[in-house]
Amino acid sequence: MNRPFECPGCGSERIQKARIIMRAGIPIGTETSRKLSPPAEPTSATEPAGRYSIYVGASLLLIGVYTLLTMHTLHANQIGLFLQTTGLILVFLGISLWALSQIKLNAKRPKYKEDYAKWEHLWYCSRCRNTFYDS
Ligand SMILES: [Zn+2]
Secondary structure (H helix, E strand, O other): OOOOOOOOOOOOOOEEEHHHHHHHOOOOOOHHHHHHOOOOOOOOOHHHHHHHHHHHHHHHHHHHHHHHHHOOOHHHHHHHHHHHHHHHHHHHHHHHHHHHHHHHHHHHHHHHHHHHHHHOOEEEEOOOOOEEEOO
16 A cells, blocks of 8 residues: 555645544544544444343342342242242343344454455545545
8 A cells, every 4th residue: 555645636735544633633523523433343232231131130140049048938938039030031131132242243343344444544635625545
């Protein structure tokens, strides 16, 4: 890849790499920042839900086990078993949600890598506000 010397649009030499401009910091939400922003890294909305289910499930499971081990009334045993079962289901659900989100993320990653690699060759002309790629 050769460093371009001028903007292919207007011939200005006031050109800079998008990566450098973004690193230096420009106001976000502007048209320029939208043009020059790197591709968004894929994130999964189900991942926090999965993690939350695992935490809550594990806590219920522990409380259930504790109830079973320490209290020996029929009522306590029923509650303990209920908490244990609910906890197990939640942990299982959480692990499934988390695994699903990881699979989805992995599927999006190659495209993101490709877009990101392309973005690293994006240039910006501060005279005509043109963006272009070096080649
Ligand atoms: Zn230009």
